[in-house]
Amino acid sequence: MKVQRWTRTSRLFTAGTGGVALALASVPLIFDPDVVQKLTNLLILVILAAMWNALAGYGGLLSVGQQAFIGIGAYGTVFFAGMGVSPYVAMLLAMVLAGAVSVPISLLALRLRAAQFAIGMWVIAEVISILVRLDKNLGAGTGISLIQMNQFAPNFRQAYTFWMALGFTVLFLAALFFLLRSSLGASLQAIRDDEDAARSLGVRVASRKRLLFVLAGFGCGAAGVLVVANTLFIEPGSVFSVQWSAYMIFMVLVGGLGTFEGPILGAILLFAIQTIFTQGGPWYLVGLGATAALVALVLPRGLWGTIEERLGLRLMPVGYRVVAPETKTETKVQASA
Amino acid sequence: MTLVNAIVQGIFLGAFYAVLACGLSIMFGVMRIINLAHGDVAVLGAYLAFVVVERTGASVFVAFAVAFPVMLALGYILQVTVLERSLKAGILTPLLATFGLSIVIQNLLLIAFSPDVRSLGGAAGVFTTASWQVTGELSISALGVLILVVAVILFGALQLFLSYTPAGWAMRATAEDADAAELVGIDSRAVYARATAIAVAIASLGGLFLGIRSAFDPASGPTQLIFAFEAVVIGGMGSLWGTLVGGIALGLAQTLGAQLHPEFSVLAGHLLFLAVLIARFGGGRLTLRVAR
Numbered sequence: 019m020k021v022q023r024w025t026r027t028s029r030l031f032t033a034g035t036g037g038v039a040l041a042l043a044s045v046p047l048i049f050d051p052d053v054v055q056k057l058t059n060l061l062i063l064v065i066l067a068a069m070w071n072a073l074a075g076y077g078g079l080l081s082v083g084q085q086a087f088i089g090i091g092a093y094g095t096v097f098f099a100g101m102g103v104s105p106y107v108a109m110l111l112a113m114v115l116a117g118a119v120s121v122p123i124s125l126l127a128l129r130l131r132a133a134q135f136a137i138g139m140w141v142i143a144e145v146i147s148i149l150v151r152l153d154k155n156l157g158a159g160t161g162i163s164l165i166q167m168n169q170f171a172p173n174f175r176q177a178y179t180f181w182m183a184l185g186f187t188v189l190f191l192a193a194l195f196f197l198l199r200s201s202l203g204a205s206l207q208a209i210r211d212d213e214d215a216a217r218s219l220g221v222r223v224a225s226r227k228r229l230l231f232v233l234a235g236f237g238c239g240a241a242g243v244l245v246v247a248n249t250l251f252i253e254p255g256s257v258f259s260v261q262w263s264a265y266m267i268f269m270v271l272v273g274g275l276g277t278f279e280g281p282i283l284g285a286i287l288l289f290a291i292q293t294i295f296t297q298g299g300p301w302y303l304v305g306l307g308a309t310a311a312l313v314a315l316v317l318p319r320g321l322w323g324t325i326e327e328r329l330g331l332r333l334m335p336v337g338y339r340v341v342a343p344e345t346k347t348e349t350k351v352q353a354s355a
Numbered sequence: 356m357t358l359v360n361a362i363v364q365g366i367f368l369g370a371f372y373a374v375l376a377c378g379l380s381i382m383f384g385v386m387r388i389i390n391l392a393h394g395d396v397a398v399l400g401a402y403l404a405f406v407v408v409e410r411t412g413a414s415v416f417v418a419f420a421v422a423f424p425v426m427l428a429l430g431y432i433l434q435v436t437v438l439e440r441s442l443k444a445g446i447l448t449p450l451l452a453t454f455g456l457s458i459v460i461q462n463l464l465l466i467a468f469s470p471d472v473r474s475l476g477g478a479a480g481v482f483t484t485a486s487w488q489v490t491g492e493l494s495i496s497a498l499g500v501l502i503l504v505v506a507v508i509l510f511g512a513l514q515l516f517l518s519y520t521p522a523g524w525a526m527r528a529t530a531e532d533a534d535a536a537e538l539v540g541i542d543s544r545a546v547y548a549r550a551t552a553i554a555v556a557i558a559s560l561g562g563l564f565l566g567i568r569s570a571f572d573p574a575s576g577p578t579q580l581i582f583a584f585e586a587v588v589i590g591g592m593g594s595l596w597g598t599l600v601g602g603i604a605l606g607l608a609q610t611l612g613a614q615l616h617p618e619f620s621v622l623a624g625h626l627l628f629l630a631v632l633i634a635r636f637g638g639g640r641l642t643l644r645v646a647r
Contacts (some may be wrong), residue, residue: 085445133389137584148622300462311455317441
């Protein structure tokens with residue numbers, strides 16, 4: 019018996035991912051700005067899905083309030099840009115702000131379990147939303163534009179924003195990838211599988227969860243930054259909307275809760291659906307809600323989890339696999355994680 | 356005197372929140388799950404009463420008598436089709452499934468009724484307008500008294516049901532330990548279905564009061580869910596009378612907050628909720644440990 023991490027598929031795919039990231043970097047040089055804007059939206063969805071999955075899939079933390087950090091990222095950008103900082107620097111500052119705010123919030127939120135955590139986070143998002151509405155300098159309830167972006171020509175602006183989105187996506191996916199592969203990763207996956215059992219084996223559940231929570235704070239903050247950079251106008255009603263949580267839940271559930279690749283697949287799927295049903299509308303949301311509920315009930319591992327289980331396929335090596343030595347062809351005894 | 360008035364209005368508002376939260380409290384008490392579509396179910400009940408009023412011109416109270424059995428049946432169906440499955444699948448699945456359901460209900464209501472804001476106030480007759488002017492500052496509305504009386508009767512009736520009827524004993528036994536209850540011949544699935552049916556029907560009573568007190572639209576549900584959940588948590592999760600107390604505390608916080616500044620109303624309720632959470636779970640151990 020031996021334990022292996024990499025397979026030929028995962029080696030090829032991981033190298034391929036690097037290639038895809040490089041290819042994506044050339045997108046703004048080739049495509050029209052409106053295509054670039056759409057693809058920026060896709061990257062925002064990928065970041066959000068990966069972060070929500072980090073919370074729910076590995077930490078068992080089902081949050082209905084991650085829009086709090088999206089809002090802090092978006093409004094933080096407007097705030098710092100208003101203070102005279104260059105818009106793109108303001109975006110970095112706003113992302114750091116969202117991550118920093120997640121630390122004190124985690125002190126309360128991580129003491130709550132299941133529904134208390136879910137709705138507790140929602141209430142925290144509502145509180146932050148109300149505080150923003152009370153501030154006239156942030157446009158109160160009617161919204162505010164990121165006028166400082168006007169100093170860039172539209173083509174360049176869209177390209178810079180896209181590269182920033184790509185940078186954030188690579189950053190957060192890589193952070194999650196290396197986190198899961200580190201010695202921490204094993205404990206995170208143990209928490210995912212059975213929190214009480216992990217605790218009894220000496221896993222420091224609370225500090226691991228805090229790590230994920232703060233990572234998700236940074237990540238959702240980055241997504242919020244990109245939302246305002248991509249649309250140039252925000253209002254509290256939409257940026258703090260619980261609809262973000264609905265999207266995150268849909269992407270992660272359909273893609274595969276607790277898998278690395280699943281949420282990315284889910285994000286691409288949601289992006290495709292949004293591109294097809296451009297008008298949106300209530301029937302489209304009925305479909306999203308019904309699909310999420312149905313997947314939760316009948317296909318709890320999501321699309322990717324199911325594919326992985328059936329085929330023993332592994333594209334990103336975040337877990338280990340046991341290979342029996344006696345046969346020449348690799349017999350997959352177990353494909354964990 | 357305005358303060359006395361704010362307190363009286365807060366109690367009336369709180370009684371409304373308690374009715375809204377009652378079903379949530381029952382479901383948590385019996386099954387340890389929170390139905391994230393609870394607010395939407397309440398709004399659905401309000402729309403059902405609205406349709407009956409529109410079609411027949413009846414009073415809202417007659418309309419509610421029609422809507423109530425329909426909501427009982429819907430609650431039963433909700434349990435056997437969605438919640439029963441999700442209960443077996445772990446702690447997060449009921450939340451995920453009911454969150455999906457919440458989006459479905461909201462958008463189906465939007466398709467059926469348009470985003471227009473509706474009210475049941477016009478069909479409530481004397482209850483919408485009658486009030487007793489005690490002094491210049493203090494006025495007691497008939498509707499407020501009605502809701503408070505209904506809330507007390509509702510919680511009292513549930514207490515009697517749980518204490519003195521075999522079905523109530525079965526429900527308490529199942530809540531205590533479902534497996535042990537099964538051993539003495541209690542069908543926990545039937546108990547759960549009954550609990551959800553009652554919870555959903557009571558939620559629609561909350562929706563009815565929402566419609567009479569103010570107005571509703573297809574997107575009103577999530578806010579009602581948050582208020583209901585806050586009432587449950589403030590009063591202590593799993594405690595029935597606690598939910599009545601929690602609802603009134605939330606109502607008081609909102610009306611007193613509004614005394615400071617109209618925009619502080621909802622905020623004050625949220626802050627009370629978070630303060631209760633900190634007091635209950637934060638005690639003494641608010642230390643930051645760095646992951647190692």
